[in-house]
Amino acid sequence: MKYVFISYSHKNKQRVYQIKEFLESNGIKTWIDEKGIGGGDSIPGEIAEALNNATAFICLISSAYMKSKFCLRELEMAMNTNKTIIPLRLDRTPFIPNLTLIIGTTKYIDLTSYRTYQHKLKEVISSIENIGITSTQNNLNHHSLPFLEYILIVIQHHKKNIALLVLLLLTIFLISIFNKNNITKTNQQHELSYTTKRILILPFEQIGDSTDLNTTYGITKGLNDYLAEQLPNVGISVFTLPENADYKTFSNKQSELAEFVIIGDVQRLEDHLNIKILFGNTMNDSLLWKKDYSPIKIEDIEYAIYYDCYKQISEKLGLPIEARLIEKYETRAWDAFNEGLNYGRKPKSAQENKLSMRNYQKSVEIDPDFYLAYCHLAGSQLFQYQNFDNDSGWISKAERNLNKAFQLDSSRAEVYWHRGRILEIRNQKDSALNLYNQALKRNPNLYQVYLYIGNIYFQQNKYQEAFEQFKKAYQLNRVDHLTIMNLGATSIELEQYSEAIHYLNKALTLDSTEELIFSNLALSYQKNHDFRNADENYRKAYALDPENTLNDYSEFLLITEQFTVADSLLSLPLSTTKTTTVLKNYHRGFVKYFLRQENLAKQFWKHALTIINELLKQNINDQTILRLRALCYSALNNKEKSLYFGKQILLSDSTNIEHVLLMAKIHANLSEKEKMFEWIKKAYNIEPSTITQNGFNSEVEFIRYQHDPSVEIFFSVHH
Secondary structure, eight states: OEEEEEEOGGGGHHHHHHHHHHHHHOOOOOOOSSSOOSSSSSOOOHHHHHHHHSSSSEEEEEHHHHOHHHHHHHHHOOOOOOOOEEEESSSOOOHHHHHHHHHTTTTOOOOOOOOSSSHHHHHHHHOOOOOOOOOOSSSSOGGGHHHHHHHHHHHHHHHTTTOOOOOOHHHHHHHHHHHHHHHHHHHHHHHHHHHHHHEEEEEEEEOOOOOHHHHHHHHHHHEEEEEEEEGGGGOOOOOTTTTOOEEEEEEEEOHHHHHEEEEEEEEEEOOEEEOOOOOOOOETEEEEEEEEEEEEEEGHHHIIIHHHHHHHHHHHTTTEEEEEEOOOOOOOHHHHHHHHHHSSOOOHHHHHHHHHHHHHHHHHHHHHOOOHHHHHHEEEEEEEHHTTTTTTTHHHHHHHHHHHHHHHHHOOHHHHHHHHHHHTTTHHHHHHHHHHHHHHHHHOOEEEEEEEHHHHHHHHHHHHHHHHHHHHHHHHTTOOOHHHHHHHHHHHTTTHHHHHHHHHHHHHHHHOOOOOHHHHHHHHHTTTTTTTHHHHHHHHHHOOOOOHHHHHHHHHHHHHTTTHHHHHHHHHHOOOHHHHEEEEEHHHHHHHHHTHHHHHHHHHHHHHHHHHHHHHTTTTTOHHHHHHHHHHHHHOOOOHHHHHHHHHHHHHHOHHHHHHHHOOOHHHHOHHHHHHHHHHHHHHHTTTTTTHHSGGGOGGGGGGGGTHHHHHHHHHHHH
């Protein structure tokens, strides 16, 4: 019997088992020293006999292999017995002179790069086949052949015995029908049994004295990413957000989130890690599988843990295992990548985000084939552009990194996702949607992509479609506060205020530091005419982020006629942008107007116009500034200028609901009631829900008319 002898260092035993499994799954017999009987100065008889009888010799070259006298003696013996030597390089440690002399000009197969790992393993099979050992990778599988092709094969082998042939063909025909029916039933049963399974991965706990949280987070994230890529192929939905420590608050409600849960402990020592992983059933609190991976080196984590977890989970749940080995990252590159993930979890400043980018950059400099690092680097660069630094250079940098990632692996989902983000930033919404959908075809488990699709629909006022996308994201990840907040915000637009309150309160249990959750919750209560709770949540939102909350909160105070409170709020000094200062002056002018301090009101509106003109001279002319210019002139009763600037905005897009309502506000400020109603009717014709969503009770500029009988009549007619 022909077989391949595999020589390896026992420090790389996890790697050798993966390669052994791959070769044997392709029909190639192997022999390895599984008992650990080697290690002395001479080669034991059992190993020597196995090596002598082997057809080929594979050596797994690593730093540990080159330090082992026993491994080098095995290699020397293989050379002296004229074995075909197939060297596989596991790391990038330079070859020692002795090894170079033994191998000579033999070309090694490089298994150090995750990008080429699968391709290189196939090269191993090809090298073995070249010396006469046949694999099964190209063999015909008769069960998968069409029936006519199968008949031709049978005829070829049995054409001398017609009677036997007829009997054989009849038997084959009946068996094929029976098998087909059974396979169909099995597949149907299998599909029904696993399509609802969900696994929650909780952030691993760090134990011991070490303060290295990056490794703990990186291991959790790596396991999540690997399982999230593999398990959907066999019907398992994996969801987690390892950076969110609030997962721990759900430890007593895990059965509401998923049928299964993975938890673990990590202890980092000087030269190795101790890792414990448990896999349990949340429905009956039973432990399905556990394992201690101790000690283990960081470079072996992916091979020793991620693939093993995937294999064990698949076996425990009775699922087919995809025949794919996992990827390999260079150790120092992996450490830098983890550091980048640490800073990139929730960057609250440009500095934190830049630290994240710096580590991703370091990662790809160490390992130029690190696909995921390029994707994360591009993602951080886009985040920098959207949140901290509106410099288009960040987009160009992100494009270059995504192009590099695409060259490394064009089949993965992440590059399509981030390319879609670039198109969305450039306002190419349809093209962005196309790329997002391509990403989901490659990995339907990326819940973030559903969020991006939902955001596009939301911006297009397609609120029902947006809600459905956010719901899909929620089904994949039920503990992401942004997903649940988006469900709440969309429910507001759908005028389902009680549902919005439900979602937003749930989001608060996950993150009570997000200003937008409190703002949306306040608006939900306001729409539901619960002004006490609305006021309370506006106050909380304002405490978290005064600048972003100022406009909505001050409008609410004016609507509820809390003019003194509004005046105090707007008089507080804030380190804000000039646009926010304009808004403060505009609203404060109305406060003074309602407090019957008309001269002070005019002063605030004029001051707002002064700042607006300064901004326009600096070519800062966004829609908010242009709208406020028209409104300030209308508040000052300057009909000519207010209408001129209002119509300029309207001409840019006469179907934009905000532009039409701007004209209504201008006429309201000018006390031109009939004109105001005309523009509201136009808004109603464009979008009927405008009257309820943008009615007088939610527009500060209409306050002076809110008790006017004609307004009540107008509402009664159009509701």
